[in-house]
Amino acid sequence: MLINRLVVIGVGLIGGSVARDARKFGLVKEIIGCGRGEANLQKAVELGVVDSYTTDVADAVKDADMVLMAAPMGAFESLFRAMKPALSPNTIITDAGSVKGCVVDDAIKVFGEVPANLVPAHPIAGTEKSGVEASFEGLYRDRRVLLTPTEQTDPQATAKVRALWTGIGARVDEIGVEHHDKVLAATSHLPHLLAYGLVDTLARMDDSREIFSYAAGGFRDFTRIAASDPQMWHDINFTNRKAILEVLDLYRADLDQLRHWISTDDSESLMTCFKNAKSARDHFSSIFHAGKPGDGDE
Numbered sequence: 120m121l122i123n124r125l126v127v128i129g130v131g132l133i134g135g136s137v138a139r140d141a142r143k144f145g146l147v148k149e150i151i152g153c154g155r156g157e158a159n160l161q162k163a164v165e166l167g168v169v170d171s172y173t174t175d176v177a178d179a180v181k182d183a184d185m186v187l188m189a190a191p192m193g194a195f196e197s198l199f200r201a202m203k204p205a206l207s208p209n210t211i212i213t214d215a216g217s218v219k220g221c222v223v224d225d226a227i228k229v230f231g232e233v234p235a236n237l238v239p240a241h242p243i244a245g246t247e248k249s250g251v252e253a254s255f256e257g258l259y260r261d262r263r264v265l266l267t268p269t270e271q272t273d274p275q276a277t278a279k280v281r282a283l284w285t286g287i288g289a290r291v292d293e294i295g296v297e298h299h300d301k302v303l304a305a306t307s308h309l310p311h312l313l314a315y316g317l318v319d320t321l322a323r324m325d326d327s328r329e330i331f332s333y334a335a336g337g338f339r340d341f342t343r344i345a346a347s348d349p350q351m352w353h354d355i356n357f358t359n360r361k362a363i364l365e366v367l368d369l370y371r372a373d374l375d376q377l378r379h380w381i382s383t384d385d386s387e388s389l390m391t392c393f394k395n396a397k398s399a400r401d402h403f404s405s406i407f408h409a410g411k412p413g414d415g416d417e
């Protein structure tokens with residue numbers, strides 16, 4: 120048995136999916152859910168995702184072997200504060216948040232240093248749905264999980280978190296915190312921002328009903344992620360502000376360039392751009408894993 124008592128703070132899509140598989144693969148003896156929404160936590164017990172729950176964070180973590188934080192990024196600092204008085208030095212703290220620099224920063228604010236047993240992590244798969252009822256077994260089979268241990272992180276804690284993810288079928292890599300946030304700003308945070316922005320722009324147009332009713336598959340592909348949880352994406356944009364602004368500025372400049380080519384009838388430049396993009400997309404699609412929710416390539 121890898122973990123005696125696992126505490127999942129935020130039993131939603133991600134926390135619930137990890138809990139389901141941790142149990143299925145016999146990695147945990149007991150799973151305690153913790154969060155703010157009692158109805159969701161009760162549902163988690165009914166579904167067998169957790170064994171019991173509490174809304175009191177200190178109570179939840181006091182005898183935990185591992186705490187998995189799977190709440191929106193904006194909640195992390197107050198969660199660290201709430202767990203601090205009850206944490207044992209042997210308890211491993213890990214998370215599933217989409218941004219990693221803010222986890223380290225929040226931990227330093229609360230604990231005065233990066234705790235040796237903090238192993239920041241990010242599973243790079245999910246869906247646009249939220250809540251425990253959206254969680255499912257197998258979400259992380261063959262999916263990538265990035266661990267971002269710091270210099271202070273105890274390698275044994277990292278090994279245990281790695282074993283949890285590999286135990287539920289994920290492929291685990293380690294990467295630096297800052298590098299993680301830069302890469303994910305480009306491949307995940309920017310596309311979500313663009314999808315939200317486009318849908319909002321079109322929804323505010325006079326003929327929006329007609330626009331949406333005649334939308335083809337391409338529009339659905341591009342905007343599925345705009346149905347994601349607004350609170351979660353609000354928090355991601357502010358906690359990864361610097362990296363997102365950098366890549367957004369780059370993209371804005373390239374959009375202006377596209378506009379310029381169209382307005383000046385520069386057919387050659389537009390064609391070159393589209394050909395380059397197509398060959399890059401064709402090349403990268405061979406390394407995507409198609410056919411499962413959350414891979415962004417359905």
Ligand SMILES: NC(=O)C1=CN([C@@H]2O[C@H](COP(=O)(O)OP(=O)(O)OC[C@H]3O[C@@H](n4cnc5c(N)ncnc54)[C@H](O)[C@@H]3O)[C@@H](O)[C@H]2O)C=CC1
Nearest residue numbers: 129130131132133154189190191194216217245246249250
């Ligand atoms: N949705 C996705 O596809 C992915 C999400 N993530 C990250 O995982 C985390 C959780 O996301 P989801 O499971 O999708 O969200 P979710 O909305 O399905 O679940 C989040 C849970 O956290 C609870 N919660 C909210 N505020 C809280 C607080 N202050 N204290 C305790 N619990 C609180 C909510 O009640 C909910 O049960 C986020 O940090 C997100 O960035 C990471 C990878 C993929």
Ligand SMILES: O=C(O)C(=O)Cc1ccc(O)cc1
Nearest residue numbers: 217243244245246247413415
């Ligand atoms: O629904 C999708 O396609 C996603 O991109 C899910 C997702 C959302 C946030 C993450 O940090 C990682 C994956």
